[in-house]
Amino acid sequence: MISGCNHLLTESVQRKNVASLEEITNRFNVQTEVVHSEQIIEGNMVPVGSLADGYHVFRDNYNTYNGHPSYLFRMKDDRKNRIEFSSLFTTDNDIKHLSLSERNNHIKAKSLYHYGKGKVSKSRQTWIYTYGLWLPSSLNEESKGIISQWHGIPDRTTIRTPTGKIVEYTLNQFNSEVLSKMYFKSGVGYSIDKKDKNGFTVDQGGYPPLALKVGEGYLYVSVRSDHNRVTNKRDRVNLRPPLTGPKLSKLGTKTISNPYMKRLSELPREQWIDMRWEIIWPSMMESRQNEAIVMDRTANNGSVKLWMNNIKVLDWKGNLGNNDKYGTYFKYGLYKPGASGIEIRLAGFKQQKRLDHNQE
Structure with missing residues (x-):
């Protein structure tokens, strides 16, 4: 079992914590909108998703993580898709070289975010992602949702x-x-x-190539690859715990694996879990032989490592990523909740290239 690094909240601390919540009420479309500096969360993320009643995100300056305020994401049911923070966003400075006409053309095509900060290109470099994860005691067998994900950036x-x-x-x-x-x-x-x-x-992205999910009573990692230049929504493939895969789609253009899963009952609750990911995003190209799509073997060069509270729980290699031109970007929060709703607390996101390739 992964041991917790912080003590449990007492009832009095929980009451004080509720009083310290400050709701964040702005949302952005990162594909088409420009973000101003005062709207950026922690200097590296912006809020996206629903503003409807019952779908909220709160800043908590009392329950902090490594000196950072934490963020409580809450969705009451599955009638809305998402409340997340996105690491990809565009500022005026990012597009100062574009004319007004060029800006409007990108907005029309939903591609303004190609100039944004926070995206990661596909290469043989290792990228490190760290943040704090707080699993509430309310999570149970009915809880469902994506709480961290990496998304593709199509050319549109x-x-x-x-x-x-x-x-x-x-x-x-x-x-x-x-x-x-x-x-x-x-x-x-x-x-x-x-x-x-x-x-x-x-070409609009498809499924997230990598995600941390809650479902079927598990916390689990889902890894996907999609070799289509434009994703084929008729060729779907899904895999739920306790199945681990890998599983191939019917047309052979997509794969999915669940290389890590842990029962929620075996994980620490109401305390911070240090999350550290090390990921290599491979490049891929769709090729054709007699009009049949052939998977590019470079997709097998993907790598995902995960540490929770400094314990390595995943060291995986295989098919990873979408056939997108502009790479990937990170989001955390809540996406696709179950009918009973879900809440999660997250904090302190950072991403950086790993300079020492021999470091574990």
């Missing part, structure tokens, strides 16, 4: 036609030739005139 201007052909456009071409005839919702194309699905799809 590559489409798959109804016949399966992949077409890459420049930004100006995409706006003038594609968006003049159709619009996209969750990556699916709709005709502007008829308002119905037209068979086109756009």
